[in-house]
Amino acid sequence: MSEPVHGTWEAAPATRWEDAFLSGNGRHGVMVFGDPNDDRVIVNHHTLIRPNGSADAGPPALADRLPGLQDRLLAGDTTAGEDFTDGRPLLWVRPFHPAFRIRLRRPAPSGARTGAMSTSPPESSAPTAAAAARSSSPAPTTSWSSA
Numbered sequence: 318m319s320e321p322v323h324g325t326w327e328a329a330p331a332t333r334w335e336d337a338f339l340s341g342n343g344r345h346g347v348m349v350f351g352d353p354n355d356d357r358v359i360v361n362h363h364t365l366i367r368p369n370g371s372a373d374a375g376p377p378a379l380a381d382r383l384p385g386l387q388d389r390l391l392a393g394d395t396t397a398g399e400d401f402t403d404g405r406p407l408l409w410v411r412p413f414h415p416a417f418r419i420r421l422r423r424p425a426p427s428g429a430r431t432g433a434m435s436t437s438p439p440e441s442s443a444p445t446a447a448a449a450a451r452s453s454s455p456a457p458t459t460s461w462s463s464a
Contacts (some may be wrong), residue, residue, distance in 0.1 A: 327351060334359060351388040356421045364413040 330352035331337040337348035337359070348359040379401065389397035 325446050328355070354423050358419045358421070359415045360417055360419065361413065362416050365414045365416055367414055369409060370406045371411065372406075374408055377405070379403055 325338075327336075327338075331350045333346055334350075337350050339356075340347050340349060341361075344363050346361040346363075348361075350357045382401070386397055386401050
């Protein structure tokens with residue numbers, strides 16, 4: 318996988334789900350921890366989001382007011398976004414509920430010594446929603462990608 322043009326990377330795999338890479342297609346989603354030798358992937362599906370009464374709420378109709386907001390912000394009005402609403406009360410994001418977790422464990426390559434494995438940082442590409450992790454050692458390089 319080539320280096321992402323628009324994306325992110327981390328210096329080490331995530332240790333908590335809150336720090337995992339997010340990827341998905343609008344129906345299925347994953348949280349990837351990013352360790353190529355012992356990775357965890359938490360999978361979700363859009364039907365597993367708990368209802369909170371906002372299922373029929375459409376997006377706010379604010380496009381025609383966006384230029385005015387931009388003008389206010391560029392003029393230094395740091396409170397401009399506070400009243401940028403279509404008048405509806407606050408709707409919270411529906412709570413996440415995981416479907417299942419996958420754990421991918423890879424044995425050390427033959428000839429590798431304990432501690433000889435070096436892992437490159439996990440990365441994520443925004444345009445493709447791909448997540449990848451790689452490791453290398455004196456043995457052949459191992460890698461995976463969700464793309």
